Amino acid sequence: MQNTANTLSSDPSAGIDPVTLTVIEKGLQQVCSEMDLVHEKTSFSPVISEAFDRSNGLYGLGDGRMIAQGEMGLPIFLGVMQETTRCVIEARDDLEDGDVILVNDPYLGGTHLMDVKMVRPFYYKGRLWCYLANTGHWPDTGGMVPGGFNSTATEIHQEGLRIPPVKLVRRGEMQQDIVQMVLSNIRVAEERIGDIRAQIAALNSGARRLAALLDRYGADVVEAAIAELETRSARLMRNHIETIPDGCYASTAYLDSDGVVNEPLEINLEVTVEGQHISFDFSKSSPPCQGPLNSVWASTLSAVYVGLKHIFPDVPMNAGCFEPITVEKPRGTFLYAEYPRPVAGCAAEVSQRVMEAVFLALSQAIPDRLFAAPAGTSGNLSLGGTDPETGEGYIMYYFSGGGYGGWWDGDGLNNGCSTIGISKSQPVEILEQRYPILFDSYRLRTGSGGAGRHRGGMGVSYRLRLLRGQGKASFLMEHGRYGPPGILGGEAGDPNRIRIGQGDRVIEPEHRSKGEDFVLCPGDWIEVNTPGGGGYGPAADRADEAVARDRLQGYLDPHDPHGAKP
Template structure:
């Protein structure tokens, strides 16, 4: 795509065609998502939807489109991944596919594995197709990769710089052998690899059809206009925020190694239609895996504004009015070889929380109290003696959303950086040697307020046979999600591990690894409830009575 003037583009394309092309680009990405989902072997992708696909500019990797079914945290991450691949690999040709999971090449944690494919139309490079899938394991010290005690990236798993996995349509068996030799349950990983490649191939087919139908010039003009409109819409929203500097802090329970809080400190300045987010007061780089790479930090900022202004389209134009500064020298701009396993799933949610808390007094009619703010990462790896095979279960869990200006928070909502869903317990029980004894609403967990928060969940499962090793990397275990405008805090996360007669609570409350389970042992997790919005004294009497009648324990 050569540079096209938005004004010229808008003058040469009619509104109907513009809308059709916009939806067509999104549909290309959504079909990629569906192929990725339906052909993956791992339940975390096929059932939990922990994946995303998108279209990116050939010039600088900026986002053109992402499917509505993709995870929001990948809004900015895959843009940065594509930019890194463009800069690093000048030798790619039609039919190549690059494999990369290096956090320092525009990534997140090692389990989010990206593939980038240059898309050629009529013999010329036209754009890049990029996707991400969460692999349940990429090696490392802990099954599942969420090692809460890692102190360097090498302990977290296999790290891949941009390597050519597919050469002109032919998969490189040597690369596959290296990958499969370094991960657990390799027969499952090869299925996930082929699913990602298939999703990109679907993108090639569908995008070619779109260009054949409307022509390159029309589609490129539409993309330029959509990007310009995205920026104008974002600026219109920002201009409605009173000018000024708004500050807030959000706290991690610990970094998993040093048992002390880690602070995301934000000073957010609004000046007309420009916003500067300064994170310079945040904690320095930490010893444990809660450091955030730059791509994840940027993407978390974008996700926060998408939450606040949900009508924003998904293209790079929306990001232009946002300037993120001050992260150098903090744990929000990790440098090699800092460990980063928690950056995308947990630290990013504290960044979202800090943005929303900062703006809650400026635009209270657009904001909401803090939600559970944790993906509830739990991994269990072991050997099933009945099936005669190794397994790795990675699961995440929902929690309460915060109360908002027009109602109570959602119960058992997904993390603030995802649209993933809980994997059905029936599927987990079928795949792995365990039994869920409880999966219920966590009564009494919501923060009180004029509009209360939503409830977390309370689940417990027992290992039925064999031996397994469990690890946790969660958040909001020390203090629950805060309320706003006088609303109260939701209950914090709780983890208990029962082994024989002993019941253990992790030293770091929300994090821990190396818990060996044998037959009959169990794990219990209670996820946070959302914070409350407004003074609870202003809550409607009928709402209070309805909560009591439903036995919510408030």
């Protein structure tokens, strides 16, 4: 039975010298980063092994507070994994040494069903000391469409297999009945068992490395170091918040649609800054929606944390940096999804609109530290079918980059990763080897960045074609109705645009950035043009040499005499 009374010490007065404190801080980080590497190198799915769509970390007793997270893990899981671990602690009072909990329930500290979490209690010298936890994006967890990004789901049960906190491993022994239950409800089961074992291997690696760290420095010293690191992180975040002028700042960000009702959703945010404290109120946002663009609380909360991390990147990430931040639970809105609301787009898409609202609000207060809106979509594209050459089923999950917004000291980044993570697009060569597809083109999307004194970065354009067999494509993206907005007079970047070629017919989806069950035959194709970032400041203020450089590099329409976005 777990003993929640054995919490980490909150007394930082142990007199740890700065060198030891730094070594322990880096040691905890290294434990998590090594978990990331094991997870990456042993996973079967390219979305994990090539694109790094995963996270590993250490979490405290009692409330699952974040101790450390791997440098190569997705930032969106900063707040999510805290909530996951807390919910597991509340749900299971029977955890023993060697157990591993499997869970993907969005309403229990989760995101969408494809982000599958594992939590392992870590015992040191017979005492429950902390929890190790990780997340991996499985390319499929069942549901109505291959890949899980069902853009027309109206309840969670249509999206895939929902797993409550269950013991996948009991005292070191994998529970085959649980494994068989999971594999029987998802596609391409032989690939998923490889991902399951990779996540367990990462947790085991972390347990060994953490035990070695505690052996070297002693549990009491490490506990005191964790408390001191939290205190310092909280202090630094408070100091940053204090530099923001006191006041209330409002913004609105829009989603194209919920995939079912073809009308925009609004994220209405009010940010209040008072001294060293900042609070966020989303209560005036749109009500719960019919389609899968609802966001669970853990995802909404984490999006705010990651938004602030983008603005203040030097704050070390642990539970301390969250202390000066209050996010009111937006009950009654689509940002606080409750069972059985569908949530497939919450982590990959809605979270980026939440962050966009944070950026737009605070740009009014500290424009010299902010930037125009980035592309703000993960470009989720799934293709599933059976390859007639091998006779094996497959599911390809692909996401792409877009332009970042211009900022106070320069232009936006071209083809940057989504704002929720550090995941990179999978190499097209790897995808072409594994799946019956060919990329006809992959290039920067010329002219897609919003014009401004500092222009937005370019999105990308790519077209992939099915070579053999029959495939079913689905996609759930964003910023197809409105481009990423500029700030301080900058223009918006180009919106997302998707086209599908089926035989001699070319169509665009009704919901612009969302669609499903597009049946592809050999030779059919999908073309995706991702958004460019917004511009910073008036385009008329852009330096002539910058316009000339853009033309030389092929970023602008050569027929546009002013260097503005066509």
